[in-house]
Amino acid sequence: MGLKRRINYQWRLFLPIATALCIVFGAIIFYQYKREANYRAQVFNTEIDLIDSRILDAYRQDVNLRTFLSFIQQFFQGSMFEGVRVSVYTDDRLTYSLGTPIPLDMTDVNIRKRSATYSNVEGSDGERLVGREEDKLYFFSKVKSDDGKVTVCTAMPYSDNVHDAIDIDMRVWLVILSALAVTLIIAYLSTRILSRNVVLLREFAYNAASGGKVREDYEFPRNELGDISREILKFYHDRNKSLETIKRERRISIHAIEEKAKISRQMTNNINHEIKTPVGIIRGYLESILGDPEMDDQTRTRFLERMMTNVERLTSLLNDVSTMTRLENGADMIAIESVNMHDLVYQIEYDLPANNLAGKMEFQFDIPLDCEVTGNYSLLNGMVCGLIKNSALYSGGTEIHLNMISENERFYVFSFYDNGNGVGEEHIPHLFERFYRVDTGRSRKMGGTGLGLPIVKSTIDSLGGTISVHNRSKGGLEYIFTLPKYVDKD
Numbered sequence: 001m002g003l004k005r006r007i008n009y010q011w012r013l014f015l016p017i018a019t020a021l022c023i024v025f026g027a028i029i030f031y032q033y034k035r036e037a038n039y040r041a042q043v044f045n046t047e048i049d050l051i052d053s054r055i056l057d058a059y060r061q062d063v064n065l066r067t068f069l070s071f072i073q074q075f076f077q078g079s080m081f082e083g084v085r086v087s088v089y090t091d092d093r094l095t096y097s098l099g100t101p102i103p104l105d106m107t108d109v110n111i112r113k114r115s116a117t118y119s120n121v122e123g124s125d126g127e128r129l130v131g132r133e134e135d136k137l138y139f140f141s142k143v144k145s146d147d148g149k150v151t152v153c154t155a156m157p158y159s160d161n162v163h164d165a166i167d168i169d170m171r172v173w174l175v176i177l178s179a180l181a182v183t184l185i186i187a188y189l190s191t192r193i194l195s196r197n198v199v200l201l202r203e204f205a206y207n208a209a210s211g212g213k214v215r216e217d218y219e220f221p222r223n224e225l226g227d228i229s230r231e232i233l234k235f236y237h238d239r240n241k242s243l244e245t246i247k248r249e250r251r252i253s254i255h256a257i258e259e260k261a262k263i264s265r266q267m268t269n270n271i272n273h274e275i276k277t278p279v280g281i282i283r284g285y286l287e288s289i290l291g292d293p294e295m296d297d298q299t300r301t302r303f304l305e306r307m308m309t310n311v312e313r314l315t316s317l318l319n320d321v322s323t324m325t326r327l328e329n330g331a332d333m334i335a336i337e338s339v340n341m342h343d344l345v346y347q348i349e350y351d352l353p354a355n356n357l358a359g360k361m362e363f364q365f366d367i368p369l370d371c372e373v374t375g376n377y378s379l380l381n382g383m384v385c386g387l388i389k390n391s392a393l394y395s396g397g398t399e400i401h402l403n404m405i406s407e408n409e410r411f412y413v414f415s416f417y418d419n420g421n422g423v424g425e426e427h428i429p430h431l432f433e434r435f436y437r438v439d440t441g442r443s444r445k446m447g448g449t450g451l452g453l454p455i456v457k458s459t460i461d462s463l464g465g466t467i468s469v470h471n472r473s474k475g476g477l478e479y480i481f482t483l484p485k486y487v488d489k490d
Helices: 009-060 065-075 160-166 170-210 224-291 297-329 341-355 377-394 425-430 440-445 452-462
Strands: 085-090 093-098 130-133 136-144 150-157 337-340 362-366 372-375 399-407 411-418 467-471 477-484
Touching (some): 009 065, 341 377, 377 452
Parallel strands (some): 362 399
Antiparallel strands (some): 085 093, 136 150, 411 477
């Protein structure tokens, strides 16, 4: 058994409308036909009655009926009442006649006074006066005067003129049918426009459900349904864009997590490597001391001093690792406050002779007294000390400078530089990488952990600033970093 063909949505929408229109127009046509037929027949009856009434009026006014009948004949000449027959009986005797006399006793044809319709002469149930004479149909009217002496009989043959007068003009049907055709065409076009929205929405829904490509250039009609369709399409594309954004952000997040895990593994490996060296040295000296009870005091003292040096190196490494972990994993836990950079750097300069942080290098700074930044005092102190320590250990220069060089609405810009030897340009992009060393042997000898500059960068990043480094044309390295201005929210 074959599947039934599904009717197009447009035709399913149009056919009920067309059927309803045809029913409505049919009812209107039928009603108008009956109304118009009755109206035309009533007009015809009225004219026949007027002929009788005018004759009786003339009789009552003693007007010469012969002259009056001659006037009626001339008056209706050329009209649909041309050929009307009128007979006047006085005391049942024919006194005047217009045309062939009409018999007074025409009871055999069921004569009545008025007719209601003439749309179908033969076999009609309408009230009418019908008589036959030589197979010709006539319409009759019979009226008596108030005194009963005068009887007026009127007969109108059912001619072509009469038929045309009481029949409905065919042009009326053409107008009605034309109006129906125009209405159906308008309905067809309207349903076509409406169905276009549905067809396009169906295509969109099918493609969306099947995972196919959904176009963005659907041309929906400019109507309410089209507006709804466009909003649905816009919602769908916005939703897809949101999903794509979520997927992209998820991929970025996964990549960031993977990178962080990779860095953590790398950092762990580096830490293990960095710890093994001082631990191995300490263990070697301990084994030597424990294995030689007879070791002289001078040698034992030298071994203990070297062990202490490596313990300090190990301690420094662990402190740096702790600081780095704090900056990376607990950046949102850092207490943010107003820090006066002038006062902070002044205190660092004051403590330099005691802690010997700058070694033999001279430290100078130029920072305004009102330089208030948004930061954390402990972290900023460690950041500046880290830059000073790095220059003192590796620059080979004699001077260190820290200046505030410019500002804008949001940031202060600082310059930290030395007059040392600088580094090779190939090392510049890697200076902030964890455990990166320009000279590995020299760095370890100087007690460096490889985390000084990465801690400096992480500190500035966590506070919302930026940092960059380059070789100065006059020699040495220059660090340009920014810190956000402090804004009192109160």
